[in-house]
Amino acid sequence: MPHVRAPAPIVLCSLAVLLALGPAGRAMAQAAPPAPVSSSAASTAGTTASPAAVPTTAPAASSTPAATDPKAAASHSATAHVSEFRALRLSRLVGMPVRTAQGEPVGSVHDVIVNAANGRVRYALVSLGGKDAGGARLAPVPVGEFRMSSQRDALLLAARARPRLDPLAFAASAWSDAWLREPGRLAQLDRAWGLPARTGSAIAVRRGSTLLRRAVSTPGGEPLGQLEEVVVHLNQQRVNYAVLRLTSAAGGGGDKHVAVPMMRLRSGPAEGAALVLEVDARQLAAMPALDYAQQQNPNDRxxxxxxGRQLSRFAGVGGAGPGAARTAPQAN
Structure with missing residues (x-):
């Protein structure tokens, strides 16, 4: 039997009766819940859509992935933005202004702490704008507490990190390898910032600025050239690679630049001595030269x-070669 829709006049008459009763009737009309619509009535409603209709498609998934790695969520590096940072040349990073998210000046990057054995970059030294009786002050800050400004001309310091700078600051004149390697120094910094305890010896930890313009030789003492640049990825908290300028004797003609894995470089036998690159000099001579103009933008595709092609020429892409396990475990 076909379904019969209730004629509209009946509904109108009911409303008219309630309204005729005066204020009491109007109150009843407002309080009365809407009559449920049967499925048969809904099917004969034509093209008129019900406001309570359930959507037939699932809501679109969020474009922001949920954090699934608890270690990454707990790390200070989780505050950085990969798309904003990417790679930075150390020569550009040193001296870069540091500001708050509101644009207030904090200071500038004075140096970074690099583990030459595994390429880890855990702290940046911020030169604070103010001075005390000892001159300029430096404050060690985990690199995960920064993000790049939209103009890519400054680092923005996380608000939670700002109050910690003054208590941790020390005279810039004290900044040296001896200060860095003082027993318990790095462990004290890690505790102050709530970072996981590092393992192993700090013997391989270096001031990043001391790596630039450093002479490089083979394990046998044969000169290879000079370390022209170190490229840092702050989100990954490590050195991506180093750029070596080869000598004429090493096949460079004095102006040839090649990329080498950071973990293939180790310190010489004495403080300030040439870095030692564990590679055959003939391998470097056979590598194509890097384009100097492109080196200025390490993010160029x-x-x-x-x-990537140059680093793949080394056994263990990215530096995990024979020298990787040289002094394990290393300070991270």
Whole structure:
């Protein structure tokens, strides 16, 4: 039997009766819940959509992935933005202004702490704008507490980190390898910032600025060239690679630049001595030269592809070669 829809006049008459009763009737009309619509009535409602209709498609998934790695969520590095940081040349990072998210000046990057054995970059030294009786002050800050400004001309310091700078600051004149390697120094910094305790010896930890313009030789003492640049990825908290300028004797003609894994470089036998690169000099001579103009933008796609090809020439791409386990475990 076909379903019969209730004629509209009946509904109108009911409303008219309630309204005729005056204020009491109007109150009853407002309080009365809407009559449920049967499925048969809904099917004959034509093209009129019900406001309570359930959508037939699932809501779109959020474009922001949920954090699934508890270690990453707990790490200070989780505050940084990969798309904003990417790679930075150390020569550009040193001296870069540091500001708050509101644009207030904090200071500038004075140096970074690098583990030359595994390429880890855990802290940046911020030169504070103010001075005390001892001159300029430096404050060690985990690199995960920064993000890049939208103009990519400054580092923005996380608000939670700002109050910790003054208590941790020390005279810039004390900044040296001896200060860095003082027993318990790094462990004290890690505790102050709530970072996981590091393991192993701090013997391989270096001031990043001392790596630039450093002479490089083979394990046998044969000069290879000079370390022209170190490229840092702050989100990954490590050195991506180093750029070596080869000598004429090493096949460079004095102006040839090649990329080498950071973990293939180790310190010489004495303080300030040439870095030692564990590689055959003939291998470097056979490598194509890096384009100097492209080196100025280490995020250029064509350039990063060439860097990948050069690093792949070393056993263990990215530096995990024979020297990787040289002094394990290392301070991270």
């Amino acid at each position: 064509a350039f990063t592809a060439e860097i």
